[in-house]
Amino acid sequence: MINKVFIFLIFLSNLLFISKDIQALKITEVNSVSGVKAYLFEDKKNPIVSVSFQFSGGASSDPIDKMGLSKMASLLLDEGAGNFSSFDFQSRLENNGIRLNFNSTLDSFSGNLTTITENIDEAIKLLSLAITSPRFDKEPILRVKKQIETSIIVEEESPRYFANKKIYELIYPDHPYGRSRNGTLETLENISKVDLTNYVKTRFSKDNLIVGVSGNISPEQLSSLLDKVFGNLPNNTLSNSVVSTISPKYFGTVVESKKFPQSVIIASSPGVSRDDKDWYVALVANHILGGGSFTARLMQEIREKKGLAYSVGSSLVPYKYSNLLYTSLGTKNESVAESIKILRQEWEKFQKEGTSDEELKLAKDYITGSWPLRFTSSQSIASILVSVQYNNLGINYLSDRNEIINSINVQQVNDIVKKIFDVKKLSFLIVGMPVGISP
């Protein structure tokens, strides 16, 4: 179907289409009668509405013997609800071109509903049923369990998936972040219909709900939609899980032998909190060293000048209870030692010499210029509005953000680089058959 192609394309190209002028992007706060708040970007151009929402508490709140619970719930909410069986529910979505999906991450459970305005009543009804009265019938539970089990097994085959799973175990030992968010073959077996029903009852509530909406809907219509979909949720969450804060653990160098011609290298070190006053400075610094652009130092040194890798990059990953700086690359087994050497050199050079006016300007021009390119579609705008609220950035964030970036100076970047890009804090996981590496 077209939606599959589209999802894929969205994924590939960070394209965006937003209001006439990013500076004037008008976000309205809507508060419904039953006390549900949403940020709205009203866009009358097309007959499409997209609703994104998020409940806090994701896989890291799953009980240790029932890891995978959040994942299972995310795959089962649209597999039958109210009077509709799985088949009936799915038929109603597909026949009306309604897109509904749920997703769980370490820190949250989220969903998105996108529909044409003509079918909005049907769409609202289905979403409301999914989050308030999912059926969790025996057949879909059994099926989804098997599907997750298979995906756990299949992911073991991929060096990248395997390395990614392994690094979390290494840096977050004895912590929910280090456990498999999709569960294990054992913990999935422990999950019952009662667990799933309780999950919905205890975690979905108005006090931990965030909603972002984009598209052809007025504030009045949205207010009524919010009451219909979320109005009947309990006011307060009953979930009492406690997650402790943790810093990524230093583990030196670990080699996991896998028979692949190319090694996957992941380097980890402590990152920066999204709430930190220096967050944006760190963002710019990371962009210069290993951010998404082709002009980044790691891309230039490792790929462009040496041809050692196809992909190489670093990113700041701020979780609710930990902050990570995640660097990765793939190179043939024979080049692992050389690639790590260059990576370390770049880290040291960056810390010692910092950045220049010219390099900082290029980074700022890219980060600010590409900002409007983030608003891909109604769905992407809706989800950005959720994230703005989740991070308490304020209703004017979309228009203020570039000013914050532009105010950053070289001294600030050099200071944060000294703090963050510390080569002594780098740990390396290598998955493959690397040559010349002694752990």
Added chain:
Amino acid sequence: MRLVKAGLLFFVLLQLLMIPSYSNAKVEASIFNAQTFFLENGMQVVLIEDNRAPIVSHMVWYKVGSADEPLGQSGIAHFLEHLMFKGTRKFPEGEMSQIVARSGGNQNAFTSYDYTAYYQNVPKDKLPLMMELESDRMKNLILKPSEIDTERQVVLEERRMRVDSSPFALLAERLNASLWVTNHYSIPIIGWENEINKISEKNLFDFYKKWYVPNNSILIVAGDISLDSLRDFASSTYGTIQSDSSFTSRSRSSYLPPKVDIRITMNDDRVRQSRWYKTYISPSINVGKKSDIYALSLFNEIFGTGITSRLYQSLVVKQKLATSASSYYNDSSVSWGSFSIFVTPASGVNVKDVENEINVELNKIINSGITENELTIAKKRIVADLIYIKDSPIQASRLLGSLLSTGFSLKDIEDWPNNIQQVSLGDINSIMSAFLKSAPNAVGVLLPQGGEE
């Protein structure tokens, strides 16, 4: 393809996992809202105007892909795509990347069997600059031996990542080689390692000179710009490039050898979970009976698209033999198209038992066909999503580019929903029955080391 995620990934995924289902995404020109004209040098220009945001997507599509490569030079189309970022006299050594980044733009490129495309997404005031850069490298690319050799290593790392590290990708490479034999689709887009190693500066330059000409390319712009402005910009950039009068469009033989049963089984000790798939050579927009592509699109919807499809309901829901089951149909190719079925058996289930049930479902189609009700619902579903194209003009431009560069005319695209509605129950049942009985096909089975079917 340049940056980390895009490019070939797109095509490897489509090719190996999805098999492009563009077929289902034809929409009326009125839905694309596309306008088109030709420059005097033969370059087609297409605009999808959308004024919601002050940005544009700028894409150039060359009607050349891996299936147009000279024998023995596999991977050259993709290799050249990498080298297109190296520089010209005017914008040497990575200056283009700097300029695009400074403009706040994203850029990338991708190579397929049938086309190669380059794009930048930028704030709208940067469009003329992007057109200057892109038109410059259509004609003035500089290839330095040292850069070629370094980039060759990058391409080989890319191959290791996408193919050599993935048992399923290795299986698909072998299956395509066996299925397509006499057709260029038998050769992997990224190329064979030994041939990538042998490609010379001269080979690259010859390929570039032959195919990168205005009369073999399409410019697609989506975003906040008027047709008049676009015409001005295009004339003063691309329009200054001479048409290549010696250029002749590609023509490919559609010859296939006599049909034989093909089955590729691969055991690999990295594999933990068996996989089964089957690919049929099918009619496309260019080869075979054109009316068949509409029936196949609808059949694909009914048989293997989504949770309510026949295949999923039977294998995954009712019989619990598999954990995933789906089909994909690709009709937008220069030569034959393809119809594929992908199934992941449930753990502990024999591949043979799964395959038997798939054959039961296929035989039901051959013997009894689909029902009127299924057809009615499929027709509704297949057009229900078209509206979302309006929500993402830049993505629409990708879709449009892939269709136009493989031989769809704007009229074909415009007529697509109508042609879908015209398919009768009698047509689809007789077409599918004949297709499933006679189309050349190959089965691929991936197994753990020592695993049996």
